[in-house]
Amino acid sequence: MLLDAYAIIDEGVAVAVKAEEDELNAKLACREGCDNCCRFQGDIPLYPLELIGISWFATEKMTGLRRATLKKQLAGHGEGNPCPFLISGSCSIHLLRPVACRQFNVFYEPCDEGEDPYFTRRDDVLTPMQNYTDRAFSAMLPFYGIPDDADETRAVKNIIQTQALNLQSFDWKNLVKIMEDFDSRNSES
Ligand code: SF4
Ligand code: SF4
Incomplete structure (x- = not known):
């Protein structure tokens, strides 16, 4: 269900980006390693099914140093911190990142440190296609x-109106516990 939904969202973003590029000659500024949005956005909607997807991925698929770093970041996450899933400038849950992250795209210039382009230059922010979101x-x-x-x-x-959590203010300590329980079970077997 979640992967089907994300495939629809990704298709909608690709269509919307192409339309802006064709009609307005706009150029997408988002690129790998550009992480100011992940460091400074404080309001990132997260829906319950997305939370389950992220929790599964973090618990069962992340390994090694990234897993250890993620657990540390989740445990210490607090208001004003970068997104806890941002590791070494990239999204550690890229395949399972929420709809909000998938749809947040900015044209022309990359966001400055601390800039929220919704307020500084709304016209440069991609407007997602509602029919794909629906x-x-x-x-x-x-x-x-x-x-x-x-x-x-x-x-x-x-x-959409009643189920949204906020990724940045969510208490991620329970996910750390789930990951640690998983680690303990695996080390026993
Ligand atoms: S939203 Fe802004 S900071 Fe994030 S990838 Fe795009 S240009 Fe870079
Ligand atoms: S989930 Fe990934 S893409 Fe979204 S804010 Fe966090 S690090 Fe960035």
Whole structure:
């Protein structure tokens, strides 16, 4: 469900970026290693199914030094810190990063340190295509227990309005415990 939703989101972002590039001759500034958004954005919506995806990936797929670094960052995460999943300038959960991160794209100039381009230059920030966002959240509806015959548009709107957590203010210590329990079980077997 989550991967289906992310595939729809990624397709929508690609379509929206291409449209801006073609129509406005805009050039995407986002690139690998550009991490000011991950260091300074304090409001990153995170939905419950996304939390499960991230928790699974961190617990069962991350290994070695990155795992140790992530556990340390999650345990010490507090207000005003960079995103705890940012390791050495890149997203350690890239495949499972939330919709909000996937859709946050900026044209022309990379963001400055501490800049929130939503406020400094809104026109340079990609506006995601609503129909793709709606389709992606529709793909996640079964997770929220929404029956097949429900009003899909209303259900999607309701999920978006009522279920969002904030990645940056979320208490990640429980994930550290889950990761440590997983480590203990594996070292015993
Ligand atoms: S949103 Fe800004 S800081 Fe983040 S990758 Fe794009 S240009 Fe760089
Ligand atoms: S989840 Fe990844 S992409 Fe999103 S803010 Fe954190 S490090 Fe950046």
